[in-house]
Amino acid sequence: MRDLTPIFDGALVLTGGGTGGHFFPALALAEGARARWSDRPITFVGACRGIEARELPAGPWPHLLLDVEGFLGRSPLRAVKSAWKLWRAMARLKSLWRRERPWAVIGTGGYGAAPALLAARALGIPFFLHESNAAPGALVKLLAPKARRVWCGLEAVRPMLPGADCRLVGTPVRGAFLRDFRRAEELTAPFRLLVLGGSGGARALNEAMLAVAPALLEAHPEWEILHQAGAAEAERLKDRPRHARHALVPFIARVDEAMESASLIVSRSGASTCAELKAAGRGAILVPLPTSANDHQRMNARALAEEGRATVVEQAEDLASRLEAAILPRMGDATMRQDLSKAPEPNRAVDLCLDDLASYLG
Numbered sequence: 001m002r003d004l005t006p007i008f009d010g011a012l013v014l015t016g017g018g019t020g021g022h023f024f025p026a027l028a029l030a031e032g033a034r035a036r037w038s039d040r041p042i043t044f045v046g047a048c049r050g051i052e053a054r055e056l057p058a059g060p061w062p063h064l065l066l067d068v069e070g071f072l073g074r075s076p077l078r079a080v081k082s083a084w085k086l087w088r089a090m091a092r093l094k095s096l097w098r099r100e101r102p103w104a105v106i107g108t109g110g111y112g113a114a115p116a117l118l119a120a121r122a123l124g125i126p127f128f129l130h131e132s133n134a135a136p137g138a139l140v141k142l143l144a145p146k147a148r149r150v151w152c153g154l155e156a157v158r159p160m161l162p163g164a165d166c167r168l169v170g171t172p173v174r175g176a177f178l179r180d181f182r183r184a185e186e187l188t189a190p191f192r193l194l195v196l197g198g199s200g201g202a203r204a205l206n207e208a209m210l211a212v213a214p215a216l217l218e219a220h221p222e223w224e225i226l227h228q229a230g231a232a233e234a235e236r237l238k239d240r241p242r243h244a245r246h247a248l249v250p251f252i253a254r255v256d257e258a259m260e261s262a263s264l265i266v267s268r269s270g271a272s273t274c275a276e277l278k279a280a281g282r283g284a285i286l287v288p289l290p291t292s293a294n295d296h297q298r299m300n301a302r303a304l305a306e307e308g309r310a311t312v313v314e315q316a317e318d319l320a321s322r323l324e325a326a327i328l329p330r331m332g333d334a335t336m337r338q339d340l341s342k343a344p345e346p347n348r349a350v351d352l353c354l355d356d357l358a359s360y361l362g
């Protein structure tokens with residue numbers, strides 16, 4: 001086995017994962033830290049079954065992927081097994097870090113972040129948290145009072161973390177989103193409807209879009225649909241009949257470009273996607289995941305809707321007809337579409353977090 005020990009010595013450790021919404025903010029912070037501190041090692045710790053296990057080996061970052069899994073929704077027996085895996089991963093990190101001490105740990109949440117944050121806490125290594133959702137995840141809630149700082153994506157989360165030293169910064173987005181975006185009103189036919197299901201895809205949204213797409217595309221021959229279904233869902237749906245102008249893909253590597261070329265977007269309201277929509281100056285029809293912990297997706301969506309950047313469609317039995325009612329009039333009316341697409345809002349989250357880290361640790 002490769003000797004992993006040297007990758008942690010004096011390193012800034014980024015940890016966050018399981019889902020894209022937890023991993024990509026960590027990646028954005030790593031990109032920013034590398035530009036700022038070229039001689040400081042930057043190392044990732046994540047889960048071997050999270051999205052980071054696909055993204056990290058393809059990139060430049062030293063990393064350690066551990067055998068951990070989420071607890072939520074598990075049977076009691078499985079939860080005990082998950083707890084054992086977490087304890088074992090944490091013990092391995094503690095043993096490594098006693099020999100090779102990291103400079104600091106930044107955690108962006110999700111089960112992939114649990115071993116590194118718990119190990120940092122146990123060893124007295126300074127750690128910082130970022131919470132991108134409007135309601136905090138279980139790990140952030142547990143560790144927030146002990147974190148040097150908790151960086152928040154949205155103001156709403158602050159009162160939910162009593163005893164923590166919170167600072168509002170926004171949600172870090174990857175470098176590809178830190179640029180000028182073409183405005184939606186500059187786009188010409190064929191117009192594109194982009195459907196985003198979050199990093200894992202959204203079954204209910206997929207089914208509803210497949211049901212409603214033929215009517216939408218028949219009514220508007222100048223439109224096409226690019227639909228990100230999620231890896232497992234794209235496989236499940238690969239033989240399902242679709243309209244010729246309805247493309248179904250498992251994952252989109254350049255979401256920034258997909259947003260830029262979209263005249264209308266339908267999406268889940270994961271926190272990173274919401275932050276990216278703002279950075280790209282695109283509005284969206286948001287369908288919150290009704291089972292998200294503490295209803296945070298509905299709160300994320302509401303935060304965007306309050307800025308006039310989104311309209312919220314609740315997921316219910318009749319999701320297909322609700323979506324049709326929201327999408328169809330906008331396909332035919334550019335003014336209605338542009339009402340959602342406000343000016344891009346520059347995202348300064350990476351700089352704010354790293355300025356804060358620098359002033360704290362020197």
Ligand SMILES: CC(=O)N[C@H]1[C@@H](OP(=O)(O)OP(=O)(O)OC[C@H]2O[C@@H](n3ccc(=O)[nH]c3=O)[C@H](O)[C@@H]2O)O[C@H](CO)[C@@H](O)[C@@H]1O
Nearest residue numbers: 019020021022024198199228251252255270271272273292
């Ligand atoms: C089911 C679940 O647990 N969802 C949670 C998860 O969502 P999830 O990972 O789906 O949500 P987010 O919208 O926050 O993040 C998705 C990220 O993946 C990227 N992406 C997505 C699809 C794609 O094809 N290509 C791509 O690069 C997006 O650009 C974005 O950066 O984490 C979010 C942040 O804590 C939460 O708000 C969500 O409630």
